[in-house]
Amino acid sequence: MFSKDIQTQVDKLLSRYPIRQNALIPILHLAQKENEGWLSEDWMQHVADICEVPLTHVEGVVTFYTMFRLKPPGKYHLQVCTCVPCCLVGGTELLEHTEKKLDIHAGHTTDDGVFSIEEMECIGACSFAPAIIVNEDYHEQVTPEEMDKMIDELRQ
Amino acid sequence: MPVFHIDGEPVEYEPGEKVLSAALRCGKIIPHYCYHPGMSVVATCRMCLVDVVDLGNGRPAPKLQTACSMDAAEGMKVETLNPKVEEGRKLVNEFLLVNHPLDCPICDQSGECTLQDYAFEYGSGKSEMDYSKRVNGWRDIGTFVALERNRCIQCSRCDRFTREITGTNEFGMFNRGHELTIDTYADRPMTNKFQGNMADICPVGAITEKEFRFKRRVWKLKKNRSICTGCSTGCNVTIEHDRNEVFRLKPHENQNVNKWWLCDEGRLTYRLMNERKTRIHQPLGRVDGKLEGVSWEEAYAAIAERVADMSPLPEEVLALTDTHASNEELFLLQKLLKDVFSTDNTFCPLPKWEQSESEFFINTLITTDKTPNRAGALALKIKGDAKSAKLKKAIEAELKVVFVLGNPFEAEVEVLEKIKKAQLVVHLGTFHNSWSEIADVVLPGQYYSEKEGTFVNKNQRVQATEIAVHALRRTRPEWRILADLSAALGQQSSYGSSADVFNAMTEQLKAFSGLSYAEICRVGKELRQQTKDSGMKVVKAQT
Amino acid sequence: MAEETLVLFKNIRNPKYDKSLAAYKKSGGFKSLKKVFGMKPEEVVQEVKESGIRGRGGAGFPTGLKWSFMAKGTGKPSYLVANADESEPGTCKDRELMLKDPHMFLEGLMIGCYAIGCHHGYVYVRGEYFPSIKSLNAAVDELYADGLLGADPLGSGFNLDITIHTGAGAYICGEESALLDSLEGKRGHPRVKPPFPAVSGFNGCPTSVNNVETLACMPFILGDNGVEAFKSFGPQNNSGTHLVSLSGHVNRPGVYELRMDVNMKDIIYEYGGGIRNGKKLKGVIPGGSSSPVMTADEVDVLYNFDDLAKKGTMMGSAAMMVFDEDTDVVKLLHRITRFYAHESCGQCTPCREGTHWSRQIVRDFLNGNGSDEKLQRLNRVGGNMMGTTLCALGDAAAMPIQSFVKKFPEEFRKYYATV
Secondary structure, three states: OOOHHHHHHHHHHHHOOOOHHHHHHHHHHHHHHHOOOOOOHHHHHHHHHHHOOOHHHHHHHHHHOOOOOOOOOOOEEEEEEOOHHHHHOOHHHHHHHHHHHHOOOOOOEOOOOOEEEEEEOOOOOHHHOOOEEEOOEEEOOOOHHHHHHHHHHHHO | OOEEEEOOEEEEOOOOOEHHHHHHHOOOOOOOOOOOOOOOOOOOOOOOEEEEEEOOOOOOOOOOEEOOOOEOOOOOEEEOOOHHHHHHHHHHHHHHHHOOOOOHHHOOOOOOOHHHHHHHHHOOOOOOOOOOOOOOOEEEOOOOEEEEHHHOOOOOHHHHHHHHHOOOOOEEEEOOHHHOEEEEHHHOOOOOOOOHHHHHHOOOOOEEEHHHOOOOOHHHOEEEEEEOOOOOOOOEEEEEEEOOEEEEEEEOOEOOOOEOOOOHHHHHOHHHHOOOOOEOOOOEEEEOOEEEEOOHHHHHHHHHHHHHHHOOOHHHEEEEEOOOOOHHHHHHHHHHHHHHHOOOOEEOOOOOEEEEEOOOHHHHHOEOOOOOOHHHHHHOOOEOOOOOHHHHHHOOOOOOEEEEEOOOOOOOHHHHHHHHOOOEEEEEEOEOOHHHHHOOEEEEOOOHHHOOEEEEOOOOEEEEEOOOOOOOOOOOOHHHHHHHHHHHOOOOOOOOOHHHHHHHHHHHOOOOOOOOHHHHHHOOEEOOOOOOOOOEEEEEOOO | OOOOOOOOOOOOOOOOOOOOHHHHHHOOOOHHHHHHHOOOHHHHHHHHHHHOOEOOOOOOOEHHHHHHOOOOOOOOOEEEEEEEOOOOOOOOHHHHHHHHOHHHHHHHHHHHHHHHOEEEEEEEEOOOOHHHHHHHHHHHHHHHHHOOOEOOHHHOOOOEEEEEEEOOOOHHHHOHHHHHHHHOOOOOOOOOOOOOOOOOOHHHOOEEEEEHHHHHOHHHHOOOOHHHHHHOOOOOOOOOEEEEEEEEOEOOOEEEEEEOOOEHHHHHHHHOOOEHHHOOEEEEEOOOOOOOOEEHHHOOOEOOHHHHHHOOOOOOOOEEEEEEOOOOHHHHHHHHHHHHHHHOOOOOHHHHHHHHHHHHHHHHHHOOOEOHHHHHHHHHHHHHHOOOOOOOHHHHHHHHHHHHHHHOHHHHHOOEOOO
């Protein structure tokens, strides 16, 4: 199920651990990437087979970690941190602003499938708060105006 | 063995043993939920908190410790009843109750629920939880058990059961924190053959047996020790019954046989204990070609008269039995033929059977031999072979008298046809079957739950059943019927109980020598002289 | 602005530094590793012990002692796992190291591997740290290309591999035994201890788990005269410089490298440039969200392990969150309790139920339904999580609750129901 390129990465990962199960979480990341940002049962089964663990084990792992998603996110996944340091300097307001701007609540995707919002616990950019992650990129000390601008630019 | 102290009393422990394990072994009660002696220690329920006032080095532990994960040590002093411990238990139990529904009135676990027990002991009687409780809802997770996740206290015993005991991995932990659920993912049904055990080990009413749901409050149930007769493993059970109706079988711990477990098929054998439609209710005699009700005396007298009339030769007499019969019954049947008719023509079916082999112990409980006493028949040297060749030869003779115990050779029509032609066929049994149809006299016996008897399991272990429920009024236990018959046919017979018969066996038979009935009733004991079973084949268990 | 003491940030503060292997070597990198390869592993552990370095992840356990606990002669491989699952709210120091000077940390990791006889070190990085993961992977590739990793680096005869492992979003995986479960490919549930990881860790083998910053100190400690210099940076028992993540209502939030004898007041007013918009200080959460809060009156204290412990709080991961007079403390506590309710792994009772219940109670206050009884109950629920759980998350969730209730009771009164 993996593309050739990613399969090479999977094989490399497997070679880095004493047992196959150890590579489960990194391989799930790759599977999620291959499947447009979420994990279907087919993919979980595939990864379970690769790592030689039962499917329920994979499902337990997937539902434990917040980065694994069981439904498709938007093309741009906006992860807004509202944890303590961000919340002190406007993270909550930034989230509310973003929700209003896109007319969706955190945890949802816009109808056109372009944006989704996730409210994050601490993302480790506390001294540069409020911070957000867009897909894999950090943006720090983000103001509502910058958020508007970023959304408008991404939409084009 | 080294010694440590619980509440001032010395307790012996195996090196490496945990405080809780040693305490339970010595009958000390320390409340707990997640700990189970058969599974790994997770120390997550936090209920078994104890105060270690001396770690064995003169110093106390800084805070309360979980007894399940604490290594016992020489000289250690543990307190389980002081105010600090009480406080600890109170707070853990309060946490467990904040999201537990107050549905004891409709919960089948009620009465055997440790959460209920400890809430009674440590609860405040008043909830300080002002907010709506967690709701997860029902799940249909398979044929045998139901899952009510609202009642779950996340002890993870069921999860560990499918991982460590059956290896089938149907259960898992999903989500986390307050949302943590333990179930099968997305309503997937379970497939393992031991689901009932999950209801047993669930400390609350989250997993209950479907078969038992809403049937009876558990505190009404009376319990008797017995063994499961569903196959030749002989798992130890308790028969749980009320008003002479059996409601369920539960495993009884025996480390030498079934540990803590019982298969679902075995649990369902309780149904036959309540079966009335096909039961033989009273002695029957064939009058003008039709079976009619007669008294016991009439039946015995008729048999004695016919036998005297025929005065058959040894080869004209035959007895058939299945291996459901107890040792005492087999012994007396064999003895009847020897003493009265001077023949050892007692036959039983001994088809080949398969024993499962598996890295998971529980799978080895299942065998394809669905009779409880094959090994007993072998020890008693009842004749038989895999293809019934010996029997087929014996029935070639002109048969006059045939005794049939139970339902042997049920699939072999030619045997039935041959026996049909005998002049007198006496059937002893509990249920109507093709033998009772062709019999001239039918003598109603009693089912396992109604009588005493000993059985030899596949590992040569002799174990006993005890009387759990009253038998039907006009039936008699088979050992007594056989003793009565022997007397009616002119022999001296003085057995007052099944135990008397067993004691006679220990005196007369080498295989059974040295066994004590009391010990067999308690934990069972292996035969001193064992018979090899050539019909057994070991196969890999399917998972 | 007050001066930093640059040990860990000596390259990062150099505007010309480009974090390449060549640049790191030019700054004196890998000299310590070379020196270490000439020493016996026990000698390395001894030097680390002498330096007095205490773990920078939060607990402050002496690193040398931890390494000396590693089970020997087990016939199993030993492992060193770098804990880069930085997720304690307020903490963002390891990210700086991995992102901007990965080689210093990796050299430290390699020194640690040699010291405990580990031939395959793992770096457990939290999954959200995409830029740091890229930076680390690039650095590891450089090291392999250069022969510093793989077979026989620097002619030492000591084969060494390093793998960057990504987590997937779980605060609890910062707890060392949960981290190991996660590294093994399981749900991150803290384990029953004993056995401790030094006896049975990754895949049941002896394992040491050390924080990124702790390991990044190793090249300095094992450098020339490193032990003495390291000890000189702070009072006894609190040696070395450390990275302070300063956040909240200060004018200059950021990560600062400081000696351990700097006053907390100076960190806020000198390094941090004081409170934003000329407001007054109300309080500080001194060491990550789990440390007991301090009021404005209490901040005149040296910022190190022991001095903060004397004040009834802790330095933890050295993450200072400063808040001003306008801050609604109840809202702040609600955010903290929400965090712990979200991040509890759920396996053990007091934490699973207590974190959620306490969050419900604080929210009740925010809805204007507070009362004396509920405040006591909140304090009691917090206290009941304390010391009764399998891992330290119960304590971590309890400490802010109890300290907020104790130090800001009047703030809760604002939310009492008016009858």
